[in-house]
Amino acid sequence: MAAFFSSLNRTILAGIVIVLVMIGVAGTFNSFGQMGYWQFFMRWLHILSGVMWIGLLWYFNFVQTPSMPKIPDEQKPAIGKVIAPTALFWFRWGAMSTLITGALLAWMNGYLLQALSLQKPFTPIGVGAWLAIVMWFNVWFIIWPNQKKALGIVTVTPEEKAAAAKLAGMTSRINTMLSIPMLYCMAAQSHGGF
Numbered sequence: 001m002a003a004f005f006s007s008l009n010r011t012i013l014a015g016i017v018i019v020l021v022m023i024g025v026a027g028t029f030n031s032f033g034q035m036g037y038w039q040f041f042m043r044w045l046h047i048l049s050g051v052m053w054i055g056l057l058w059y060f061n062f063v064q065t066p067s068m069p070k071i072p073d074e075q076k077p078a079i080g081k082v083i084a085p086t087a088l089f090w091f092r093w094g095a096m097s098t099l100i101t102g103a104l105l106a107w108m109n110g111y112l113l114q115a116l117s118l119q120k121p122f123t124p125i126g127v128g129a130w131l132a133i134v135m136w137f138n139v140w141f142i143i144w145p146n147q148k149k150a151l152g153i154v155t156v157t158p159e160e161k162a163a164a165a166k167l168a169g170m171t172s173r174i175n176t177m178l179s180i181p182m183l184y185c186m187a188a189q190s191h192g193g194f
């Protein structure tokens, strides 16, 4: 048992097998031919990706950043050199996967352009999508390039390093703020939130 769960790959595979068993028990294999099922499936992939992204965003803001001043200087490299780069890998690819699955979902639902142009019945998801697109832009074009400087993945002067850390931290805070209305809008579209 312990040996099984010591492997992340086996653990993820086991989660997928549980879903397949659920589908089998519910007898939903026969809905595979229907578009509605694949819209639902894309929604599931979208939520999984979103949890990976926003989970890590909240980890940075709720856990890692506030803990840094309490960590002795000689132990700080464990965070900067080991944990943060790995967390940032899943963070930025989680953001990418959320954007792609979200756009595909809106397209499969038949309202991608209507939502992005904020047309009437699609305003909640349109506003949510735009907030999330701004957040995705921040991740890929502000947070990640500046974190690379802050963590020493690319070499810069100490002044540039400090400025990069400040900008990455501020942008991460802005994304945390935006995540709150963004998630309200995401869930509002189909569940009467507006």
Ligand code: HEM
Binding pocket: 043, 046, 047, 049, 050, 051, 053, 054, 098, 099, 100, 101, 102, 103, 105, 106, 107, 109, 125, 128, 129, 132, 133, 136, 183, 186, 187, 189, 190, 191
């Ligand atoms: C990056 C751009 C994004 C786009 C284009 C997008 C698009 C969509 C679409 C089209 C839906 C279906 C709405 C409906 O008709 O019910 C949806 C739902 C949802 N999205 Fe996003 N989304 C994005 C980002 C995110 C992010 C960052 C999260 C974070 C967790 C997220 C979480 C959700 C959730 C929880 C739902 C609700 C599912 C439900 O109520 O059944 N989305 N999104």
